[in-house]
Amino acid sequence: MKFKTLLATAMMGMSLMAAKAMAVDLSIVSGATGGDLQFMQDELAAFAKDSGINVKIVPMPSSTTDQFGQYKLWLAAGNADIDIYQTDVIWAPQLADQFVDLTDAAKDVAKDHFPSIIQSQTVNGKLVAIPFFTDAPALYYRKDLLDKYKLTPPKTWDEMAKDAKTVLDGEKNADLQGFVFQGNAYEGLTCDALEWVKSNGGGQIVEPDGKISINNPKAIEAIERAKSWVGSISPKGVLAYQEEESRGVWQTGKSVFMRNWPYAYALGNKDDSAVKGKFDVVPLPAGSGDGAGSAATLGGWNLAVSKYSKHAEEAKKVVMFLASAKVQKDNALKQTHLPTIVSVYDDADVKKDQPVLVKWKDVFLAAVPRPSAPTKTKYNEVSNKFWTAVHDSLSGNGTTADNLKKLEAELTDLRGDGWK
Ligand code: GLC
Numbered sequence: 439m440k441f442k443t444l445l446a447t448a449m450m451g452m453s454l455m456a457a458k459a460m461a462v463d464l465s466i467v468s469g470a471t472g473g474d475l476q477f478m479q480d481e482l483a484a485f486a487k488d489s490g491i492n493v494k495i496v497p498m499p500s501s502t503t504d505q506f507g508q509y510k511l512w513l514a515a516g517n518a519d520i521d522i523y524q525t526d527v528i529w530a531p532q533l534a535d536q537f538v539d540l541t542d543a544a545k546d547v548a549k550d551h552f553p554s555i556i557q558s559q560t561v562n563g564k565l566v567a568i569p570f571f572t573d574a575p576a577l578y579y580r581k582d583l584l585d586k587y588k589l590t591p592p593k594t595w596d597e598m599a600k601d602a603k604t605v606l607d608g609e610k611n612a613d614l615q616g617f618v619f620q621g622n623a624y625e626g627l628t629c630d631a632l633e634w635v636k637s638n639g640g641g642q643i644v645e646p647d648g649k650i651s652i653n654n655p656k657a658i659e660a661i662e663r664a665k666s667w668v669g670s671i672s673p674k675g676v677l678a679y680q681e682e683e684s685r686g687v688w689q690t691g692k693s694v695f696m697r698n699w700p701y702a703y704a705l706g707n708k709d710d711s712a713v714k715g716k717f718d719v720v721p722l723p724a725g726s727g728d729g730a731g732s733a734a735t736l737g738g739w740n741l742a743v744s745k746y747s748k749h750a751e752e753a754k755k756v757v758m759f760l761a762s763a764k765v766q767k768d769n770a771l772k773q774t775h776l777p778t779i780v781s782v783y784d785d786a787d788v789k790k791d792q793p794v795l796v797k798w799k800d801v802f803l804a805a806v807p808r809p810s811a812p813t814k815t816k817y818n819e820v821s822n823k824f825w826t827a828v829h830d831s832l833s834g835n836g837t838t839a840d841n842l843k844k845l846e847a848e849l850t851d852l853r854g855d856g857w858k
Contacts, residue, residue, distance in 0.1 A: 461490045462752045466522040466741075467509070471500040471681060472701045473773055478760075481768065485759050491752050493522070500682055502526045503624040506818060509533070513744065521747040522756060525567045526625075527558055527738040528810040528817055534561035537742040541565045543754040550763070551778045558807070559740055566742055568761040569778035571769055573737030574802040575629070576719035578688060578696040578706070583609070591720040594730075595634070595663055598695060598723050602671040605694045616671025618684040619697040623829040626680050628808060628821045629735040630697060631828040633722055634660040636806050639729025643824055644809035644849065648857050652824065653846035660725055661831050661838045668832055677833055689713055697722065699737060700798055704774035719794065721801055736805035738778070770795055776802055813857050823848050 468478055475497055482493045498505050509523060513536040525533065541548075544565055548556050555569045577598070579591050583605050592598040602616025620626035636642055640657035644650050651657075668676060676684075681698060688696040689705065691712035696702070706713050721732040741757035743750055759765065766777040770788050776798060782788060783799050810817040827845040831838040 461492060462749050464491060464493045464521040464747075464749055464753055464756060465496050465519060466493050466524065466756070467496045467498050467505075467520055468524045469498045469500050469502065469505050472685070472705050474701075477769065477773055481760065481765050482756075485756065489755065489759075491756060493756055496520065501624055501680055502626070506625075513746070516746045517744075518746045518748055521744055521749055521753040523567075523742045523744060524570065525740045525742045527555075527572075527736065527740065528625075528808050528821075530559045530566045530740075531561055531810055531814050532817060533742070534564060534566045536745055537566050538745055538747075538750050538754070539564045539566075540568050540743065540754065540757070543758055544568055544761075547758070547762075550781065552780060555738065555778050558811070567740035568742075568757050570739045570741050570761055571766065571775035572778050572802055573699045573739070573776060574734045574798065574805040575633070575697055575699050575722060575737070576734070576798065576801060577722050578698060578702065578717055578719050580605075580694050580713065580717050582716045583694050591718075592723050593732075595637070595723045595725055599663075599667060599671055602694050606671065613692050615673050615687060615693040617667055617695040617697075618672060618676060618679060618687045618693045620680055620684060621668070621672075621676040621829070621832060622678050622680050622683075623825050624680065625821060625825070627825040627828055629737065631661065631664070631824070632735050632806065632808060633697075633733045634664050634725070636733035637722065637730060638663075638725025639727060639731075640725075642806060642809060644812050644820060644857075646809075646812055648812045648853070650846055650849045650853065652849070653842045656725070656727065656729070658838050658842055659727075661828055661842075663725070665832050665834075665838065677829065691716075700774045700776055700795070703794060704772065704792075719798075734801050734805045736802070736807045738776075813853075816852055816857060819852055820849060823852070 475495060478495055486492045512520060551569050555572060559565060559567045587604050587608055589601045592601050606616050620630050635657045638656045638660035640654055640660050641651035643652045668674060684696055684698055685702045687693050689711050706717060722734055724730045724732050741760055743753040743757060747753050763779050763782055766779050766782050767785055769775040770777050770782055771791055774792055783796055789796060813820045823845055827841040830836050831841045
């Protein structure tokens with residue numbers, strides 16, 4: 439008996455040692471927005487138990503622009519320390535050569551995702567990244583404040599500004615803002631400004647056929663409209679806000695309206711939030727005149743395996759796990775992140791606990807892509823020049839008309855004899 443126990447213990451020890459020897463340690467980089475890191479850590483801990491694959495998270499700043507700059511450097515240097523990258527929807531054409539092809543790994547599940555997202559992550563037949571969640575913004579509004587002033591959620595930007603002013607004038611609270619958004623000079627401003635321009639009938643900066651369209655009267659009008667908010671219904675400081683700064687103001691109850699992505703919904707309804715139960719979301723407002731209509735920029739994040747990883751096979755397993763229906767459902771329930779797997783929207787728990795996501799699916803389906811496909815490897819420069827022109831205009835650094843004229847010339851130069 440004693441001998442048997444000893445033997446069993448020794449055998450257990452040996453199999454543990456074998457498992458340890460086989461255990462693999464990987465690294466993933468992930469931006470720290472809202473509760474993303476904690477969520478990923480919990481999912482990866484569960485995965486490690488079953489698979490013996492341990493994944494360390496290397497936290498990155500929340501700004502996609504800062505992440506992109508760092509990742510480009512690491513990838514250019516062939517960094518083998520990072521196995522998995524969480525990638526923005528706009529990066530695929532620019533980083534395609536640095537990641538392994540996931541076509542085989544995803545062959546049984548790719549059809550479960552929205553085809554347009556799989557397509558956005560496919561470059562010359564290579565599946566560069568597997569979708570993790572998708573993103574489309576909405577207008578967050580304070581139900582209690584709108585009710586108090588007998589207002590209904592605005593359908594146009596001008597109504598939004600008017601309603602914000604009505605509430606601000608009525609509340610006489612110096613701490614309260616009318617509207618917060620992402621006005622910092624970075625990719626987030628490209629998203630917001632594309633919405634202003636597109637919703638005013640002013641096009642998509644560069645059209646799907648590669649034509650540079652940004653220098654037009656409707657685009658100028660849309661940016662001038664946004665400029666009129668800064669220092670009136672929006673704080674001057676909005677010119678330095680990214681997503682998390684806007685959410686900070688909003689979630690402490692200090693703004694009537696906010697433009698933000700779905701993640702702010704779950705966080706806004708947590709117990710520690712001053713706006714819990716007091717807000718709702720509607721599609722972003724429309725501009726005015728011909729061609730005006732609500733427009734939401736398409737966002738979203740994916741998972742890619744570095745070509746320089748020494749553990750690409752294990753890394754593929756990790757990304758397929760994180761992109762699975764199970765994790766996407768958890769992400770929908772806990773973080774109101776929009777699934778990329780169609781069936782998760784029909785899941786009974788999702789419908790019951792986060793019904794807002796079912797409404798939000800329609801906003802996503804109609805979302806406008808940024809011009810990363812037509813401008814190919816030049817997208818980051820295009821976007822950088824666009825957000826700079828917009829930020830200058832909002833700050834009163836040159837007129838909007840001059841800034842967009844200059845932008846058109848710069849983009850024409852950048853394109854040369856065709857986008858490559
Ligand atoms: C969100 C979107 C992403 C976008 C970023 C801009 O994270 O998902 O696509 O680039 O916001 O700040």
